[in-house]
Amino acid sequence: MAIITTDIDLIALHLSQGKLAAIPTETVYGLAGAATDVQAVSRIYEVKGRPTFDPLIIHTHHIAALDDYIVAPSGLALELLRTYAPGPLTLLCKRKSTIPDLVTSGLPTVAVRLPSHPLCRALLQRLDTPIAAPSANPFGYISPTRAAHVQLQLGDRIDYILDGEVSSVGLESTVLEVRDGEIYVLRQGAITTEMLATHGVPVHVQTSASNPRSPGMLTHHYAPRTPLTHASAAELLDQHEADRIGYLAFEAVPEGLSAKCVCTLSPSGSLPEAARNLFHMLRQLDQMDVEIIGFEYVPDHGLGRAINDKLRRASAGRS
Numbered sequence: 112m113a114i115i116t117t118d119i120d121l122i123a124l125h126l127s128q129g130k131l132a133a134i135p136t137e138t139v140y141g142l143a144g145a146a147t148d149v150q151a152v153s154r155i156y157e158v159k160g161r162p163t164f165d166p167l168i169i170h171t172h173h174i175a176a177l178d179d180y181i182v183a184p185s186g187l188a189l190e191l192l193r194t195y196a197p198g199p200l201t202l203l204c205k206r207k208s209t210i211p212d213l214v215t216s217g218l219p220t221v222a223v224r225l226p227s228h229p230l231c232r233a234l235l236q237r238l239d240t241p242i243a244a245p246s247a248n249p250f251g252y253i254s255p256t257r258a259a260h261v262q263l264q265l266g267d268r269i270d271y272i273l274d275g276e277v278s279s280v281g282l283e284s285t286v287l288e289v290r291d292g293e294i295y296v297l298r299q300g301a302i303t304t305e306m307l308a309t310h311g312v313p314v315h316v317q318t319s320a321s322n323p324r325s326p327g328m329l330t331h332h333y334a335p336r337t338p339l340t341h342a343s344a345a346e347l348l349d350q351h352e353a354d355r356i357g358y359l360a361f362e363a364v365p366e367g368l369s370a371k372c373v374c375t376l377s378p379s380g381s382l383p384e385a386a387r388n389l390f391h392m393l394r395q396l397d398q399m400d401v402e403i404i405g406f407e408y409v410p411d412h413g414l415g416r417a418i419n420d421k422l423r424r425a426s427a428g429r430s
């Protein structure tokens with residue numbers, strides 16, 4: 112079992128010695144290691160069970176701290192950073208050779224993120240190098256939004272988990288690239304396409320697995336172990352007993368289902384609340400003794416698009 116702690120000095124020392132620790136961010140918890148230490152980075156892939164063709168994000172507290180590692184962003188890229196960082200934004204930047212190939216899977220770009228989570232920022236400020244950190248879940252499983260989620264799945268593979276309580280956003284960062292003065296969204300998140308559209312340039316959403324500019328955007332992703340399917344309560348009740356059906360509802364418990372097997376993302380219909388609850392509730396449903404988990408999509412605007420994208424991927428091949 113890993114030790115769960117709030118001692119940032121201890122975690123900073125551990126990371127600077129080339130070891131791994133799980134850290135909180137406002138999006139999801141990350142599995143962190145020094146980005147400049149090839150052995151630490153290689154251990155990240157190993158602990159996560161992640162293929163090395165899927166590159167990692169580097170995290171820092173201030174963009175100037177990356178001067179030695181990336182070509183300084185300018186123009187629209189800089190405008191986006193100024194607007195949304197620190198926060199749930201990841202921006203692809205041109206990398207320098209000081210970033211190991213293993214971090215970027217050999218790509219000429221490196222994904223950069225400045226988390227806003229206070230404890231995470233305080234930790235990053237104490238470090239001399241950027242931190243590589245994928246979400247702290249086994250590859251293909253649901254991302255963790257609490258220290259306890261990490262403990263359950265990676266607790267036997269790492270020494271420490273820095274406890275930053277519940278991640279306030281609850282979905283992974285929006286991954287963006289600026290090309291030819293236009294914005295390309297490679298992964299949807301809390302920086303929504305509506306927000307990006309205010310910058311007065313075309314915004315392209317390119318998150319399909321058929322065009323994996325972002326190699327991590329495999330269709331089948333974020334999946335719980337119990338089959339997850341987009342279906343109404345009535346459709347599920349045709350084939351299963353009520354108490355064998357788990358259900359992820361948006362606002363209200365659908366008629367006919369057993370309330371103890373239903374998780375409601377936001378009784379008040381709030382998309383930020385739904386985002387915050389999504390991964391925790393998928394985990395709760397996955398731990399229930401049910402045959403199938405059904406879900407309904409949430410309203411498809413703003414943050415709802417990112418939530419629906421996760422639901423689509425989590426259920427891919429099954430509905």
Ligand code: TXA
Pocket residue numbers: 136138139140141142165166167168201203215218220221222224244245246247282283284286297298324325326327328
């Ligand atoms: O919110 C987040 O971004 C969390 C927290 C811990 O910061 N991290 C996270 O990392 O979600 P990960 O590794 O689970 O997802 C990173 C995504 C993957 O889809 C990966 O393919 C993409 O970013 N990515 C990383 N570097 C890239 C690059 N150079 N070009 C294109 N896509 C890249």
Ligand code: MG
Pocket residue numbers: 245246254283
């Ligand atoms: Mg991930």
